[in-house]
Amino acid sequence: MEDTEIWTEKYRPEDFSEVVGQEEIVKRIKAMVENKNLPHLLFAGPAGTGKTTIALIIAKKLYGENWRENMLETNASDERGIDVIRNKIKNFARTKAIGDVPFKLILLDEADALTKEAQQALRRTMENFTATCRFILDCNYSSKIIEPIQSRCVIFRFKPLKKEEIISYLERIAKKERLEIEKGALDAIYEISEGDARKAVNVLQACASLGKKIKEEQVYEVASFAKPQEIKEILMLSLKGEFEKAKQKMFDTMLKYGLSGLDVIKEIERYVWNLEISDEIKVRLIDKIGEYEFRIVEGSDEFLQIEALLAQIFLIGRMR
Amino acid sequence: MSGEIWTEKYAPKHSKEVIAQELAIRRIKDFIENYDEQEDKALLLIGLTGTGKTCTVHAIAREMNLELIELNASDKRNASQIKEIVGSASKQKSLFGKKKLILIDEIDGISGMEDRGGIGELIKIIKESSVPIILTANDPWDPKLRSLRNYVSIVEFKKIGVRDIVRLLSMICEREGIEIDRESLIEIANMSRGDLRSAINDLQMLCMNKKKIKHKDLEVLSYRERERNIFEALGMVFKTSDAKTALRAFDNVDKEIDELILWIAENITKEYEKPEEIAKAYDYISRADVFLGRINRWQYHRFIVYANALMTAGVAISKKQMYRKFTSYKSPSKISSMFRSKEIRSVKKQILFEIAKNTHTSTSAASKFYLPYIKFIFKNNRKIAEIFKNQFNLSREEIEFLKY
Numbered sequence: 001m002e003d004t005e006i007w008t009e010k011y012r013p014e015d016f017s018e019v020v021g022q023e024e025i026v027k028r029i030k031a032m033v034e035n036k037n038l039p040h041l042l043f044a045g046p047a048g049t050g051k052t053t054i055a056l057i058i059a060k061k062l063y064g065e066n067w068r069e070n071m072l073e074t075n076a077s078d079e080r081g082i083d084v085i086r087n088k089i090k091n092f093a094r095t096k097a098i099g100d101v102p103f104k105l106i107l108l109d110e111a112d113a114l115t116k117e118a119q120q121a122l123r124r125t126m127e128n129f130t131a132t133c134r135f136i137l138d139c140n141y142s143s144k145i146i147e148p149i150q151s152r153c154v155i156f157r158f159k160p161l162k163k164e165e166i167i168s169y170l171e172r173i174a175k176k177e178r179l180e181i182e183k184g185a186l187d188a189i190y191e192i193s194e195g196d197a198r199k200a201v202n203v204l205q206a207c208a209s210l211g212k213k214i215k216e217e218q219v220y221e222v223a224s225f226a227k228p229q230e231i232k233e234i235l236m237l238s239l240k241g242e243f244e245k246a247k248q249k250m251f252d253t254m255l256k257y258g259l260s261g262l263d264v265i266k267e268i269e270r271y272v273w274n275l276e277i278s279d280e281i282k283v284r285l286i287d288k289i290g291e292y293e294f295r296i297v298e299g300s301d302e303f304l305q306i307e308a309l310l311a312q313i314f315l316i317g318r319m320r
Numbered sequence: 321m322s323g324e325i326w327t328e329k330y331a332p333k334h335s336k337e338v339i340a341q342e343l344a345i346r347r348i349k350d351f352i353e354n355y356d357e358q359e360d361k362a363l364l365l366i367g368l369t370g371t372g373k374t375c376t377v378h379a380i381a382r383e384m385n386l387e388l389i390e391l392n393a394s395d396k397r398n399a400s401q402i403k404e405i406v407g408s409a410s411k412q413k414s415l416f417g418k419k420k421l422i423l424i425d426e427i428d429g430i431s432g433m434e435d436r437g438g439i440g441e442l443i444k445i446i447k448e449s450s451v452p453i454i455l456t457a458n459d460p461w462d463p464k465l466r467s468l469r470n471y472v473s474i475v476e477f478k479k480i481g482v483r484d485i486v487r488l489l490s491m492i493c494e495r496e497g498i499e500i501d502r503e504s505l506i507e508i509a510n511m512s513r514g515d516l517r518s519a520i521n522d523l524q525m526l527c528m529n530k531k532k533i534k535h536k537d538l539e540v541l542s543y544r545e546r547e548r549n550i551f552e553a554l555g556m557v558f559k560t561s562d563a564k565t566a567l568r569a570f571d572n573v574d575k576e577i578d579e580l581i582l583w584i585a586e587n588i589t590k591e592y593e594k595p596e597e598i599a600k601a602y603d604y605i606s607r608a609d610v611f612l613g614r615i616n617r618w619q620y621h622r623f624i625v626y627a628n629a630l631m632t633a634g635v636a637i638s639k640k641q642m643y644r645k646f647t648s649y650k651s652p653s654k655i656s657s658m659f660r661s662k663e664i665r666s667v668k669k670q671i672l673f674e675i676a677k678n679t680h681t682s683t684s685a686a687s688k689f690y691l692p693y694i695k696f697i698f699k700n701n702r703k704i705a706e707i708f709k710n711q712f713n714l715s716r717e718e719i720e721f722l723k724y
Binding site for chain 1: 581582585589596598601602603605606609612613614617665668675676678679680681682683684687689690691692693695696697700701704711721722
């Protein structure tokens, strides 16, 4: 993992001094780490603001080379239920930390993806292992974390990074990668990133795959790739009676951007309200779309279901 | 007459005696002789049953003095058993100093090949083998074989022409001292539809206790219940309004229902022209698909009855009246057959899993925050794509997905 070509990893700060933004948070956590005394932590804030990065630095500073053995990284969205998470924690907590720190670290990402019931179970687990483990919980909104957990944690709120912070980070990478970035391009990346450092770096890396000189247009090219407009066009094609074309384009678009059936359905659902059809038909269509979404969730073939949905829209177009 | 089975008695002893497959034979010999220089470490022989795939390999093994290690479907082997046998065979030298050749017959019939895991095992065996491997299969359309194709070269066995069949049959008759007229031989050959083995079997059956065959004797032969061509079956669905006729359309078509549904879906707009008909047909077919999904989900096989009814009868009755036109039906489009959504989902899941592992995120975060950019890079920069390929240990399918 050390020689990764994913820049968000390659340039992920390794030390508190390298972190951009979140100065207050960094200062306090640094002090805790120096005293080798850490409470449970709850990191709340939007994506790409440094939650995972700081958690990883804590581990690296506490345990040095052994950090991987002393930290359990898990996330609430990939594990099948709280029981799996609890078992993982139980197994991990069974052995003592290696080195002179008396506790191990457990990083639970996307903690707000847990239901309230699961969070109750998590709370009990936290209590059981407090003697040997410290928890760092990451979430987007602390309001989605039940109060008993909140009260057991020190809460840090991460804010979107400021423009100069994002730009200084990008420039650091540009220097190491020998990139030349236009001023306009830097501004554009910041605008698109909305203070999300991960997004900013990913956009930069995608731009750099086109060449070492980075221009504003390229930034927009990457941005539009990441947020395709084709779904709307496909809906319009189908409504206008070009079903065959719409169908082909749908296949193509899904594969080109790696969209799942659900990604597409969500996009269609959002767009239906802007179509030039009567409200009654809109509502009927929404009902249909819901049905198709249900079918895909239930395990039907996403391409076939979306094709069939397009056929329904095609029919509505003809009846207008 | 002797109790020997003619198909064995007259099986080619030498590859020169194999009928009508010169090209294929040359390719197989080259593969074995120059095995070290082959890009693909296995051959896949594709052709209808009775065209000589297996007996050709036998003949070649004999004339090249190879030790043939053979596995076939009727052995009821699954992928892991194959691995055991082939694995040890491909690593040891032969006892007698002979070179080895592995033949895995009818791979489309081996159990455990239904899922990606089974094929994955086979691919691994092929990659690791130090001995030439030859596989055979009947149906080139078989979706199970798709991922395998990246690792094998395909050799096609042609259907055998009537004239060639007649020539062989009359040779046999001569040797066996049978008297038969040419018309009868032609009819036997015709009935076999390019399957030499069945022609020989029919001939032997006719000659039971008889040395003189009259044309009238042929009446006992019936056409074998043979695979109904997929295109005929599509015609039965699209050109009828009778539910019962449509219902039986795919009874003798040798394809899985998951694949058949794609064939029908692909051709709805080739046949139907009115939007109401198209929408209705799609509605039925999408509901058939829902039942197919439920079979997996609930492990309840009887749902297949409803899936079949909706995709055949449902589609058939979706038209107002029959189109009196010639429709040329098509096979499912390249993309839809290349990437069945089930497959694509597992390909994507694997990629996301790798990304997530490398970036301290969940797979859903990887999908949202990384996948679009990585796809962009794959399309635009080969060098970096190559680095990612190694870092994430990507398979050919996964790369194809990222590049698309």
